[in-house]
Amino acid sequence: MPSPGxxxxxxxxxxxxxxxxxxxxxxxxxxxxxRIWIAEVMAQQTRIATVRERYTEFLGRFPDVHALAEAxxxxxxxxxxxxxxxxxxxxxxxxxxxxxxEHEGLLPDDPAALRSLPGIGPYTAGAIASIAFDRAEPAxxxxxxxxxxxxxxxxxxxxxxxxxxxxRLLATDGVRPGTLNQALMDFGGSVCTPRRPDCDACPLxxxxxxxxxxxxxxxxxxxxxxxxxxxxxxxxxxxxxGRVLIGKRPEHGLLGGLWEFPGGKIEAGEAPRQAAARExxxxxxxxxxxxxxxxxxxxxxxxxxxxxxxxxxxxxSGEPCGRAVxxxxxxxxxxxxxxxxxxxxxxxxxxISGASDRP
DNA sequence: AACTCGGGGTC
DNA sequence: GACCCAGAGTT
Numbered sequence: 141m142p143s144p145g146x147x148x149x150x151x152x153x154x155x156x157x158x159x160x161x162x163x164x165x166x167x168x169x170x171x172x173x174x175r176i177w178i179a180e181v182m183a184q185q186t187r188i189a190t191v192r193e194r195y196t197e198f199l200g201r202f203p204d205v206h207a208l209a210e211a212x213x214x215x216x217x218x219x220x221x222x223x224x225x226x227x228x229x230x231x232x233x234x235x236x237x238x239x240x241x242e243h244e245g246l247l248p249d250d251p252a253a254l255r256s257l258p259g260i261g262p263y264t265a266g267a268i269a270s271i272a273f274d275r276a277e278p279a280x281x282x283x284x285x286x287x288x289x290x291x292x293x294x295x296x297x298x299x300x301x302x303x304x305x306x307x308r309l310l311a312t313d314g315v316r317p318g319t320l321n322q323a324l325m326d327f328g329g330s331v332c333t334p335r336r337p338d339c340d341a342c343p344l345x346x347x348x349x350x351x352x353x354x355x356x357x358x359x360x361x362x363x364x365x366x367x368x369x370x371x372x373x374x375x376x377x378x379x380x381x382g383r384v385l386i387g388k389r390p391e392h393g394l395l396g397g398l399w400e401f402p403g404g405k406i407e408a409g410e411a412p413r414q415a416a417a418r419e420x421x422x423x424x425x426x427x428x429x430x431x432x433x434x435x436x437x438x439x440x441x442x443x444x445x446x447x448x449x450x451x452x453x454x455x456x457s458g459e460p461c462g463r464a465v466x467x468x469x470x471x472x473x474x475x476x477x478x479x480x481x482x483x484x485x486x487x488x489x490x491x492i493s494g495a496s497d498r499p
Numbered sequence: 500a501a502c503t504c505g506g507g508g509t510c
Numbered sequence: 511g512a513c514c515c516a517g518a519g520t521t
Contacts, residue, residue: 165516166516167516179516180516181517182516183515183516183517184515184516184517184518185504185505185506185514185515185516185517185518186505186506186507186515186516187506187507187508187515187516188515188516189507189508190506190507190508191516222505222506223505223506224504224505224506224507225504225505225506225517225518226504226505227503227504227518227519228504228517228518231518231519258518258519259517259518259519260518261517261518261519262517262518263516263517263518264516264517264518267516279516281515281516281517282514282515282516282517283515283516284516321516322516325516326516328516329515329516334513334514334515335509335510335513336510362513362514365512365513393503393504394503394504394505395504395505396504439505439506440505440506440507441504441505441506442503442504442505442506443502443503443504482505483505483506483507484505
């Protein structure tokens, strides 16, 4: 009997390593494709610890694809509040309706059919196909990309190269695809980490080309970082007869479909209070008296930073026209918790509940 | 291939 | 502070 090839040896060692661990990862012990789908989408670009807290809550509210399809988008966004990348929630909702209308409420097992659904790309399609349906399909996320880049010493691997290496690992007899894919991800998250990988304790070190060449610290290569632009923002908590004014952002684009307090960018040379008054005039057609500062909130997005200056404001004249929003509403402070807000608004919400309507 | 799209843990 | 994460959609 010939000695096993390096891919087969790697695959068997990974699965053995994985099965000796007991890590509580959402979706791992699931068999329902719907629940696996939710777990994988929720895990995109998001820490496991964050997902763990929200996963059970989300499934409690939307226990199956029919419940998700029948829900209002606002309810799905509210369940997604604070997790970011809100297009994921919008796409989940759209995909659920496609599944109910065109697939009898069932997720397909074919990667191409999965990829045709909103919000399911190469990674999630492979993850669902392999974990839920036991198909030998690659699921290359950031962790797997790093592990493969190091095992085969690839500086800037193409998606095709990573898929090719993955398929050779998956070709190992007797290794379940979903188990191997999860082993690769878990391995990248615990042993083969971005910084300071634990090569001393690595069961794959003997076959790792980057370890052999001592290039693991620069595999995969990093793209150069760019300085993030910064935008000062002024927002107004506008009071009138015990209620505050909120607006709903357009459904597409940044923070799409979420609610916010009216406001906008502070122009060069403009004072924050001036900007708050101007934005109320321009975007809401309302004259107001700007009052005390509620909070100054620094916040970082993926591609820029903001500093949010929030002010109390008292209505003087005018009715909302909602030029920058698709909808607006006067809401009692205690009702604000029913609306999905961006994370940067949390400090504002905390500072105004139960406050008077006088700035 | 480059750009957009959040938030948070970690070092 | 910088990095980077169980990525996908758009152009």
